[in-house]
Every structure is written in C-alpha cells, then in structure tokens.
Amino acid sequence: MKMEQKQDNTSLMLLSATGLALLTILTVWKSKQCKYRLLNETGGAMFYGMLMGLTVKLLSFYRGQHEDNMDAVCICRGLNSTLHVLTVNFTSPSPRHVGKVRQGCPPLSTPLMDTFDPEVLFNLFLPPIIFHGAYTLNQNRLIKNLGSVLTFAFLGTLISCFTIGSCMYGFTRLMVLSGRAADGDFLLTDCLLFGAIVSATDPVAVLGLLSELHMDLDLHSLLFGESVLNDAVAIVLTHAITTYSQTGEGHTFDPPAFLLSVGYFLAVFAGSLLLGFLFTIMTALLTKFTRLHENPLLETSVFFLLSWSCFLTAKASGLSGIVAVLFCGLSQARYTIHNLSSEGRTRTKQLFEVFNFLGEIFIFSFMGYALLTFPCHVFRALFITGALLSIFISRACNIYPLSFLLNLGRTTKIPRSFQHFMMFAGFRGAVAFSLAMRDTSTEARRTILTTTLLLVGFTTWVLGTVADPMLQHLHIRVGVDADGDETPEDLSFEAATGRPDTTPGLWHRLDYKILTPLLTHCGPPLSDTLPRCCGLFARLLSSRRVQEDEEQVCEVGDSTFDLEKTEERSGSPGGDSGSAHQEDLLEGDLGLGTDPPALTREP
C-alpha cells in the first residue's frame, strides 16, 4: 500500500511538472503572439511555480487540520526529524552551530517534494542547458572577447562577492544595533557566503533572455561568457568560504585558511577545465576512429551520454560540473562536431535544444514552487533591503571600473551602452538557489535561502521584463541572427591560423597543428605538423579518412553551426578573405576584442 501511495505521489509530482511546463509554454507563446514581448519563459515558469506552491500550501493547510488526530504519523515524523537533527550534530565538524541546531528542519519537505530530490533536477537539466549554451555559442566572438570575459568572470565576481559581503555585514550590524538580530546571528563569513552565492549571474536566465532578443553578438559573448564562468567561480568561492569558515574562526583573518581556500579554488578550476577537455578528447577520438557515424541514433546517444557524464564525473569527484561541461561544450563544438554525420549534428543540436528549453522551465518552476512551500523561510526586511541594494552596488563596482580598465587595452572599446546593459542584466537564478539550498541548518543560512529566492524572483521578473525596453532605450541592436554572422571580418582568427608561420601564440599553434588534426578529419595531416620523432604516433593517430580522401571529408554542409563553416574555410590555408584583419591580430590585442562594435557598424 505504501509503495503504491509513493508511486501515485511520484506520478502526481511529475504530472504537476509537465502541467506547469505546458501552461508556461502556452501562456508565454500566446503572449508573444499578441506582441506582448515582456513576459519570458523563466518569469512565466516561476510565476506558475508559485501558483502551484500556493495551491499546495492551501491544500496542505486544510488537510493539516483534519490530520491532527493521526498520532502515529506525527510520532513517526517527530522521530525522524529528531534523528535528522542528531545526525547533523554528529557529523558537523564545527561545534559553534549546536546552539542553533534545535531549530533545524529537513531541507525541503512538502507533500510533493517528499519523493523528489531537487538535486536530481539540477543534475538532469543544468548540464544540457550549459552545454547547449556553449555548444551553440559563436566561438569567434568568444575568443575575441576572451580576455574581457575572463576579467569580468574572475575579477568581477571576486569584487562582487566582497562588495556584497561588506555591504551585508554593514546591514547585519544595523540589524544588531536596531535590536532585530542577536550579535552572533550573522558572522562575517555568513555575509561573505551570501556574497558568493548571489554574486554569480545565472546562465539559464541570461541565455533565456539572449536567445529571446538575439542581441549584438559581442554583447552576447560578454554576457554569456561571464554568466557561465562566474557561476563556476561562485560555486568554488562558496566552497572555499565554507572551508575557510570551518577552519578559521569566522571573525578574524586567518592566512593559512585563506591560502588553502585560494589553492582549492585554483585546483578545482584547473581540474574541471582539464576534465571537460578530457571528455572531448574521448568523444572526438571515439567518433573519429569508429564508424559510429553510420548510425546517427547511436552517435547522438554516445555524444549525449559522454557530454553528460562529463558533468557527473566532475560533480562526483568534487570538481565544478558547470565549468567542466562548459569547456566540454566549447571544445566539442570545436572538434568533435566535425566527426559527426550531418544527421547526427542536427540531432544532437535539437536534442540539447529541447532539453535546454524544458530544463529552463522546470528549474524556474521549481524555484517558484520552493519560494512558497519551503517550510522554514526567515524573512528579514532589513536583510532583504540590504541585499537588493547591494546587488546593484556590487554590479556597478564590478562592471564600470573593469570596463574602464579593459577599454584601456581593447582596440574595440566596450561602449557605454553595453556597460549600462551589463550592469543591468545581473540576473540571479538556479545556481544561486542550489548553492543557498545546500545548507539550511542555521537561521542565518535560512535567511540567506529566503533572500536568495526573493532576489531570483526580483531579477527574473523586474529586470527580465524591462530588458527589452532597456535595449531599445540604449539603442543596442537586437534581432541579430547568430548564423548570419559570417562577414569576412569574423574570419580573422581562423584565417590567421590558416598560415601556420604567422600564428600569434602557443594556443593557436597547438590548436591548428596538433588538436585539430588529432581530433578531427580536418587540418593538415599530423605527420606534417608533429616533429619527426613522433612519426609512429602521428601515423597511428592520423585520420584514415584524411589519408583516403583529403577533400571530401570536410565538406560537411550544415548551416546551423557557424563555427564549422569558418573552420572549413580555415581548412584551406591562406584564405584571402581574412588577410585584411590578420594584422589586427598580430598587433597583439591580448584577446580583448578586435572587431569594431556592432553599434558603430549599424548606426
């Protein structure tokens, strides 16, 4: 009987999820049909999630009045939760939380969530979303803006984290002074932790907006690159601060603990990058040296499973799954895609597209649902006000100074309008939520969860709704087709790599001489590019297909991937279309941006 009850619960839960998704899709689509572009999928999903949460809340409230006399069940629950608290006590290495632990409650428990683990949701849908973003990203633009993206993602997130942390520390002091909180309720590390959690802009929300508006490609690369990488930074930072708060005292600065955190941060980041690339190498070699491309279904399945495994392996080994899958997606789009059959390419893209679309909706619905049904919310007006203010302050401290510094080095400046929009487009979302949800054992942590959810709601609805008018107001061009970005200017990097003697850096040479011929059927044969001592190795790994027929293979026509087309052209060395811009690259722009901004090209 119990099993069947549970089954029905599972079905009901999945049914609500699909129902919410359907409602969201149809509402948003209908509202767009009526030229009312303000509502987007993420906002709609969160709204319906909240409605659902409200319904469940009301239902369980009424049912709760009837169930008061069912002693057996209540005793069982009581026992369970006591045991839970004991276990928390037992395994927590830090003794200072003991005083609070009595108020501890099971993480998220409402009728529908008893059978459901939100982590499964993130494990299932985050990887395809990030992968899809990376896989379909315009790589030329990303490479051009790589320096800026890295600066915003790393330095920017650090600035943001510490700005929010110190703002919030000020606000918590204010709370203590005004008697609304006890002295030990919010430590500095709690404030910094909150800073780390909410300093990351969310790729899911940002991608939702970007794919909606088709804005300028440079701005797209900057925003998406930043949002994906700073998530990774925030995740690692959160972990580092947690580690620090457990080893340090929480009040004073502790150099060894700090160094440990920094070391941990770097190790995790490098490890995740490496892991992502490792999975690309596996997939690329597998698709290159087998005849898997004769069966598109198998090809797609293997590609999908390997890319997903990348995320899971990273998580299981304590690395950052998001960084790993991001880099995996980027490198799969650069190398593996050439080994897939034409049908396999379309299929993988469409499969990830559906997952991305549905995943976005499910995740935001769930956040809306959790906002209303999480049983231990702690609403602190002052904390929430402080958080709202500090995310704007921190974003301003991040974007404007860094843009100024970057513009000193960039030949193509980041225009003012872009800066304003970036300052504004600081959506928070799924990653912040999942970070905040991990630990709700103390009241400070529960305050953080509540505030984070409110911030997510605020940025999704308010900022998401005014994004379109804002873009128009700032005269940033929208409706750009990513596939149409094929003006000769965009070929600069690839065309430059087409002439091996003049390639500007180590990475470019590695890419052109070793990685491309090793992992794909394109590029020069390995036996030409590797030194003579590696002759056997080169012959072993050289593409048989290249040896058989050098012309035919790279003529794979699929217009959906612009990268590929540029890659194909780069396959013919000395493409004259790019020579005009080659000098720009040779000038050494530090990868900070070489292309005139779209704004000036289309006034």
Place this chain on the structure above:
Amino acid sequence: MKMEQKQDNTSLMLLSATGLALLTILTVWKSKQCKYRLLNETGGAMFYGMLMGLTVKLLSFYRGQHEDNMDAVCICRGLNSTLHVLTVNFTSPSPRHVGKVRQGCPPLSTPLMDTFDPEVLFNLFLPPIIFHGAYTLNQNRLIKNLGSVLTFAFLGTLISCFTIGSCMYGFTRLMVLSGRAADGDFLLTDCLLFGAIVSATDPVAVLGLLSELHMDLDLHSLLFGESVLNDAVAIVLTHAITTYSQTGEGHTFDPPAFLLSVGYFLAVFAGSLLLGFLFTIMTALLTKFTRLHENPLLETSVFFLLSWSCFLTAKASGLSGIVAVLFCGLSQARYTIHNLSSEGRTRTKQLFEVFNFLGEIFIFSFMGYALLTFPCHVFRALFITGALLSIFISRACNIYPLSFLLNLGRTTKIPRSFQHFMMFAGFRGAVAFSLAMRDTSTEARRTILTTTLLLVGFTTWVLGTVADPMLQHLHIRVGVDADGDETPEDLSFEAATGRPDTTPGLWHRLDYKILTPLLTHCGPPLSDTLPRCCGLFARLLSSRRVQEDEEQVCEVGDSTFDLEKTEERSGSPGGDSGSAHQEDLLEGDLGLGTDPPALTREP
C-alpha cells in the same frame, strides 16, 4: 555536509547509469560490427547492470566490515525499519500477514539506491518507449490484425495467468509435501498473482528484438500489439487479484469479490483508453487551431509533454498508464501528426527514438543491478523450476489453441512458423519487474520478485540470443523495411473509407466522417459530414486552413510515417488503387486479417 554527501551520491548514481549505457551501446554496436548479431541491447544492458551490482555488493561487503562499529547509524536504520514495519501493519487491511511482517524489509536499499526511486525510472522511460512503439507502428497492419491481437492480449493473458497460477499452485503443494515450505506460505492467490505478473510479454524487450530484426510486418503487429496490450491486461489483472485477495479469503472462491475484480478490470481498461484518446484530442485541437507549427521547438515540446502527461495522469488517477499512452500514441500517429510541421514531425520522432533507446538500456541495466543487490532475495529452487516450466506451458496453451480458433475466422491464416515464433518470443521484462517490486512485504512476495527477475534474465538472454537463428530456422523473412510497406494492397482500409457510402462499420465512418476532419486538416469538411443540426458546431471546428486552401495542406511530405501517406491518398475519395481489395473488407473479416501473409508472397 549531509546534503553534499547526498549530492555526490546522486551524481555517482547517474554517472554509473550513463557509464553502463555507454558500455552497453559500444559493446553491442561493436559486437554487431563483427557480425556477431546474437547480443542485443537489452541483454547487454542487463549483463552490465549485474556486473555493476556485483561490484557494489563486493564494495559494500568490504566496507560493511569496517562500519560495524558505527552504532549511531545502525540504530537510526533500525528505528526506521521498525517504523516501516509498524506502518505496514497499520495500513494493511488484511490481518493474516501479521505473522510474516517481522521479516519485512525496506523495498530496495543498497548504497546507490538510497537516493534513487526505481519508480522514477519507470515513470520517465516507460512512457516514451511505449509511445514510440505505438507512434511508429504500421497502423494498417495493426488494424488488419486487430481482432487477433485483442484475442491474444485479452484471452491469451487470462489463459496464461490461470495456467501459470495453477501450475505454480501444484508446485507449491509439492514444496509443502517435500517439506520445503510451510502450509500457509503460498496461497492460491499468491500463485495467481505470480501468474498475472509473469504472464505479460514485455513490449520493451519485444520491441528491442523487433526493431533489431525487421521481421515480417504481420508478425511484428501481432507480437507488438500483443505485448503492449497484455502488459496493460497484466497490470490490471494484478491489481484485481490483489483486490480480490484482500476482500476474499484467499482459499475459496468468492463471487462478489470476483465480480468486483472483473468490474474493476473493465472500468480501468475503458478509462485508460478514453484518457489516452482525450489527450490526443487535446493535442490535435491545440496543434490544429493554433500557429504552434511555426515554431517546431515549441511544437515538439508541447507534443512531448502532452503525451507524457497522458501516462502520468492515468497513473495518478489509478488507471493504466501503459494502456493510456499506447492508445495516445496510436491516435496521435493517426490524427495529430497531420497538424505538425514537417520539422516537428521529424523532431518528435527522433526525440522519442532517443528516449526509447536510452530508456530500454537504463531499465534493463537497472533490472540486472537489482537482481544482484536487492537485499532480501528468496531463492526457492522448486519454485523457480516450476516457473520456468509453467511459462512455456502457459505460452503453448495460449498461442496454439487461440491461433487455431483465429485461423477458423481469418482469411489470412496465421502460419505455423509464426505460431512457433510467437510461442517462443515470450520475453518478460520491465513491467513484470515493476509489478513484482511493488510489494515485498511477505516471503511469498519476495520469492515472486526473485523468480520474476530470474525469468526476465532467462528470457532476455537465452530466448533473445536464439531469436535470430530461430527466425532463420523457421524461414520467416527478416530485414523488412516498415516504410517500404506501400504496396497497393495495404490501402484497402483507407481506400474503402474513401467511399463513404460503402464503409463497413461504425468505427470507420466515425473515423472518416468526424474524427479526421475534426482533429486534422485532412478529410472532407465537417459541415458536409455532420448532420445539418450541428451546423454551427461544424463551422466552428472546421479547419480554417481547409477552408482557405483545400489542396495544399495535406501535401506534407515526410517519408518516415507510412500511415500519413496512406491517409493522404484516402483524402481523395474513391481512390481506385484500393477497389480491388474493398470486396475483401466488405466480406466482413472481423478484422482478423485480410492480407495474404508475407511468407507466401515471398517464398
């Protein structure tokens, strides 16, 4: 800390699943490359699942020796399981299990499964598998063989259930006589329950084999139709027997309880059919009257979510999800598909194909895993031997007499070779497992679970492996392309419906006059086919696209769905290609088969 531990477990679990799937895909694909066609995906998946289970078993065995001293954890587990037992006692309406309940153990608990609910697996992957099977089924053949399919599915499963039940009752008496079981261990209802659980052939396994071998289309329809419908019959039968055993005494025949079971059976079946059709109507009207087809991504998502919701709604409301999704798939392929855009059609098919492929592998891996890691297996040699014998006996009692009876009515006989193969192709799989898994509270039920798993393994490996040689031995043609099945003979039904005056039955007239014009843009306008009193209704629901341009709309070219092509031809009334066979239909074959069998056509 606990949350992160759980997270890592979730990742590890999903990672093992993807790893198993990858291993299976690559091994099976490689083995097929080497012309070793004996190994199929389901068998491979189950094998790797067992390997995985063995590893986990060994690991937890070694770890168990170290963990003996962790008292806190053990106490906690002990408490939990005691509570579990108490709850079972409390809710079970029948008092006769109390003596056994102390041996009760939590359903499935191993390190990896703590965070994982197998029901989620079935909820996620069963619907796409069944839906895909129904969606891509050759409908003409199914309609032609409908009478036979229904006979095998309903009458055959009943025969099978009671044959197995009585055989097993004999064997359990033998066990009691030989002193290997106590008198009250196995009741007649337990034996009948086992019969109901293992009498259904599994669509997942059968589809795996069918899609592999591309066998004769009539045989395909018979086997697939039977396997899907008898699953539904078995599910409902299991529930009915459980209901009966709870109201009746278990030993003697109780007419009211029996009638209740029969009524329940019929109600569930009819309800599920209706529900499946209801979801088709929703999808068809939604895709017909909106411009959703302009956005293939939205179209695919809505189609996918609605079809999946059908399964979930059925389960949540206590109906049979499998019957609902089967009928939904069949009717979606008949109506809704005409409203989709060409890209939407390809996408939905490919999406379900991937889900079907991966789902099959995941489900069978899990069964292999559960076979080795379920903690409370009860191996009874005599019971297992009896089960192995009785599935063959019951299958023989089912196929041969029913084929003989059906051949009396069929113009196209079911040849001997088909009967032998059908007798042999009695694979058991996921549905039997999920039915057996629902209740493991008594020792009889645990014996049933163990035996069912062993039967699944046996039929998958032994029968699955010799299927190919068997087909060759029986001279049944393989390698038939379902899409190529477009000889004019196949149009008989559609061509016949093309002449409204001579349509043979109520269903055909309903389909041609009302459903097709109501749900799609094809067929005659509703205002012509409906009586005059429904004029307003007809105008409201008439396809605007049909009114605008009657010719253009139905000219949608997608070669993957043969149904559609035949439907298009039927759209032009009085197709002369089918007139030759119209007489056959008018002769009244009771839907038992009108077409000469493939064997005689291609000797």
